[in-house]
Amino acid sequence: MSKNIILCGVGGQGTILASRLIATAAMDKNIPIKTAETIGMAQRGGSVFSHLRLGEGTNSPLIGKGEVDLIIGFEPGETVRQLPFLKKGGAVVVSCRPVMPVSAMIGQSKYDAEAMIEYLRANVEHLTIVDADKAAEELGSAKVLNVVLLGAALKSGELGLDESDLENAIREKVPEKFLELNKKALAWSKGVNQNAD
């Protein structure tokens, strides 16, 4: 198995933990794994991404354009930004909830998140839109969006891992008092009819 995955969002949204969970699950299954991440200044509300390469046969930690099997987008605009990396027929899982940049709030730039979702609908064949607000409401926490998205990614079949793999990784990486919440978050997508239409 070989998978190229990009996680993307805005600094502070939990992309790094999600990337770590995938990596832990892969390592536990003896799948070779390499990742590259944004660390540093951009974490302060800037665009962030993680590149993950699972499986044999690659050397570089960064993935080239048109080579990604799956994009897990924590934010619509950031997902569109990364779309050139998606290969033909690749899958996208995206949270519909935008994070408005300060520059847009003070009128220095424009950001139309609806248009981003429309663009994704028009240009991605295998698109899963996750209703982040609904998930937060039902789970009682907005902080587990990352794990909700991982659950949706599992459902897409493009992650190359099973639910039990990720559950084990969560057990390893997440403090025990948040375990139940995270397990629920992982399973949340199963009960929801998500499609791109």
Add this chain to the structure above:
Amino acid sequence: MHKEFLMGNEAIALGALAAGVNLVAGYPGTPSTEVLETIAKRNPGNVYVEWSINEKAGMEVAAGAAYAGARALVTMKQVGLNVASDPLMSLEYIGVKGGMVVLVADDPGPISSQTEQDTRTFAMFSKVPVFDPSSVSEAYEMIQEAFDFSEKYGTPVFFRATTRVDHGYEALEVKDPEEYYVNKPEGFVKDPSRWVIFPRLSVKNHALIEKRNADLKSVFSEYHRNKILWEKDSAKCRRGIATQGVNFMYTLDSLHDENTRVMRVATPFPFPEKLAREFLAGLDEVLCIEELDPVIERALTYVCGKYSLDVRICGKLTGDIPPSGENSMEIVKGALAEFLKYNETDTTVEEAERAADETKEEPASELPQPPALPVRPPVLCAGCPHRASFYAVKAAMRGKKTIYCGDIGCYTLGNAAPLDMCDTCLCMGAGIGIAQGVGHIEPDTKCFAFVGDSTFFASGITGTVNAFYNQADMTLIVLDNSTTAMTGHQPHPGTGRTVMGQVVEKVSIERVLRAIGLTVVETVDPLDYALSVETVKRVADEPGVKAIIFRSPCIAISKPKGRSQVDPDKCVGCKKCIRELGCPALILDEDGKKAKIDTSVCTGCTLCEQLCPAKAISGGKKNDTAGMKPEGGRHE
């Protein structure tokens, strides 16, 4: 041995531990910080670790340890090396007894730095040998070898990695602590003819260094990480790729032409000249794929000149590789495709085109132009006390002629709209000097220098002494959030903790300033808006050098005590909070008419509550001010 999923910097740290490092010093700086942090975390108990107050201090501490026969590591980012360059330049003339590795993290891009300087170039300038790893797993092995080389040749060595190695992750096999090499330092042996740098010693050692580095060219030609990947059919091979670091990985993933020779350079200085001649033999052209300076390109051009080799060397200097910025897979693929395209020798045109096509980037599914993407420069966090400090100074100085000299840290982000409170930023501590210089030329300008607490200790004190001695007229603003925030919350002299977990006496910024001679030193909680504005107005009008310490802890290390909310019935929709503060928690409601607070990021700092003309925001709770009092109060 056991397997771990490690960040490059963690792998480097574990490699240093495996090599029996005895002492580690450093100053935080992206992308180097995690090396020292990991050593502190994974310390088997016998390693001395410190966050030094700056890179120069760290370099000297490490040198002392190496004089005593210890294996020593000092860590920094590339601009930190500038600070540490004074001791290092001389140290190379003196040499070391125990192995000493100078770890410098370079930042192509730059992603999180002021410059795109190349430590390989610094290596040539300082005559210090340099190791350049290509991957996380290689970095783990290579740092151990670097210690051996250092000890064997009695010289400090650079271990310089770049962001994609430092911050890449891989699963790799690492040693268990029982397998670590144990280095027992002999101790310092007095010998003035060895350890005291006088001109006579310098000229003698300079000659020895030049001789050694000439020898190292041959030694490094045999070093197994400098290598040539030979082509399949040498009769068809006319082209070569010379590369380094993570670019070697990009090349391996992008090059599908088996008849192109590849040389990977792991020690760019001293350059493995013998190996390079083998590589160049029979080639017509070489493309050098590297980041930052054209180090390999220049070295190969030199080798061609020295041995009269008729090989065209291309790269940054010939415009075939971008002269600046970080390389990507696309850049490497594009450059390779271009390079392999034309071919006047044995290879048939079809073969060359096929090789070029295979190397070329596969066209990504052709996407239409997307809607305007969100513009996201990094911003101060919601509730960041720096925002309150900047806003108070801005409000207090409204209508006055001012200059706001910024510095290096999270607070550089005060430059962004709507705060717009950073007129200059140069390097660590420089804002204090720049404010003085501007003031000497423009006496009618109110000159402010903003400096963080960690930066103050790192390099703010000398500038302040200079200001006081030379009768400058300026206001020093110390933004004290009681941590080194930008790099991930390292302790410093003002925090009363060390990286080894000791609780120590805090160095009081107030007392340092008063000891220099400042008589106006005020400490205020920036989240008390009215008091802050009043303090700035009063202090800025005093003559000479005066200081305000805005003290409030970084929101990332203090728990929010409440969250603010906007009462939509009271909000009049003036949007002053959004327009003036630029806090990421302040957004517009669904209709775009009234302010709303994103409670998932609000920390309840109350700054917007204090600002709201309609008193429509409430619910936040300021940190209690007990911890905000000036330190060392009984002396004041």
